[in-house]
Amino acid sequence: MSASLEQRIAEVYQAESRRVLATLIRLLHGHFDMAEDALQDAFIAALSQWQRDGIPDNPRAWLVSAGRFKAIDQLRKSTRLDSCLEELAQTLEMESQIQSMDADDALEDDQLRLIFTCCHPSLAMESRIALTLREVCGLTTEAIAAAFLLPVPTLAQRIVRAKNKIRDARIPYEVPEPDALPERLEAVLSVVYLVFNEGYSASSGTQVIQGDLATEAIRLTRLLRDLLPNAEVTGLLALMLLHDARRNGRTSVDGDLIPLEEQDRSRWNQSQIREGCDLVIQALKAGPPGVYTLQAAIAAVHAEAPTAAATDWAEITGLYDVLLRQCSSPVVALNRAVALAMRDGPEAGLKAIDAFRNHKELQHYYLLHAARADLFRRLDRSQEAIQCYQQALDLVKQEPERRFLQQRLAMLQKK
Missing domain, CATH: 1.10.150 (DNA polymerase; domain 1)
Known part of the structure; x- marks a missing residue:
């Protein structure tokens, strides 16, 4: 040949x-x-x-x-x-x-059928993710297992169980009817976004970024948008592109985490930023914005700021206010509190966090303690900052994030 x-x-x-x-x-x-x-x-x-x-x-x-x-x-x-x-x-x-x-x-319909089948709500979320990566994206079982730090047999069994569930429960291989489409599409987008998040910032392991997962999630969202044009699909694609545009600036050559305010913005992917911002505008024009479109709009404000100091924190806080009304997630509330601290000062941020920091969903969320530590540090309340950094270190599972927190803690302990 x-x-x-x-x-x-x-x-x-x-x-x-x-x-x-x-x-x-x-x-x-x-x-x-x-x-x-x-x-x-x-x-x-x-x-x-x-x-x-x-x-x-x-x-x-x-x-x-x-x-x-x-x-x-x-x-x-x-x-x-x-x-x-x-x-x-x-x-x-x-x-x-x-x-x-x-x-x-009708191959386009077949691809939609496959996506909706792999992301069916009756499957456990981890099964949806594994099956989507394997069947829709074509990743090998070994690659998926490595990405999620799972033994290959465990991941393989997860995929087998998902296929058996589809067969035994007679889950239809079809695109949902129009009246069921919004709810089912939300489940699909949740799976794709979880895949992207694991690629953008790994939940554990030795690296911040797993580029293959982030790239695959973007590719899948492009496919989904081609097959099923929708404002929230457009918003999710914009969100991913804008976050992923910062990939080259987020870590040092040694793999250490670089916080947003210290990143070299010349290393950001400007073509992705332009595309992402254009998609945000398209999604906003298509109707009332959903949660992905609002997050994309926030990411666009960050991406378009020439410097960290020039970031429009008032606009970001306002967008978080709208997002919080749609999605009363404590994580969204935490992100809003951080934005509020940048707009109105660390005292305002701490006061906002105190209103929800005992929420059960945040008890094992290291970023809650890391955010409070940073605000205490900015207020020169070193002992409280040290305590919060230590709480965050007890919960963090990703090594670059652990090193970053340890560096901040060491700086305070030297004072």
Whole structure:
């Protein structure tokens, strides 16, 4: 095989494999593992036949057709051992005779079906994340396990259980009806945002950023926006792009955390910032802003400030006020209190935090203690700051964040 043909087939795999898989899952009646095997068999057949005949005009349709017939062949062999598969084999053969693979076969709908199935609310959140990364994004089980610091067998079992739940509970492989779409879309966006957050700032481990996860979440959101234009999908994409734009400035060459006010803004990705800001405007024009659009608007104010000192904290605080009315999360309240401290001073920030700091959701949230420590430090209340930094250190799980807190603590203890 020539190097150019091999490269072209690799490009087809990169561009089409997840789309082909989504359609095969539908055609094979939700049998995920069978569809994955059929996908691999189809590409193995392509390596041989395309070398002889050339790449077809519609490689996606060719692969879908080849994959389905490979699955039928495999089912025919398996029915000798499992009679339960006979009916499925007959059904697939009948459908293959009446359905043409020459058209696109609603592949866009198939991708949406796959996304909504993997993110179904009846699945546990960790299962939704694992299944989405594996089936929609195409990450290997090993890569997902490494990203979340899980043993590979544990992650593999999580994926298996999710697939079994889909099969046993007969979760439909479909896009929700219009009246159910808002709630189901919210579940999908939650999964994608959790994936991004783990990439943007890992919950534990030795690195702040897991770039592959952040990049994959952005890619998935672009896909979702292409398939299902929606203001909040646009807002989420904007939010991710604006946060990710700061990637190169967030850590030192040694992997240490650099706080926002000390980052070299010339290292921020300006093209991502421009795109993100444009998307914020589009989302705001589309209707009343949702929680992702409001967070994106806050990120845009940060991104557009030429220096940390020039940040418009009044606008940020106002946006947090609106966000808090929509989402009464204690984490949002904490972020608003930090913005308020930047606008009105650390005393105002501490007073705001005191109003909710005993909330049960914040008891193990190290950033609550880190925020209070920073405000006490700015007020030269060293002993209270030291105590809060020590509380934060007891809870933090990411090593670069731990080192940052230890550095701040050491500076205070030297006084």
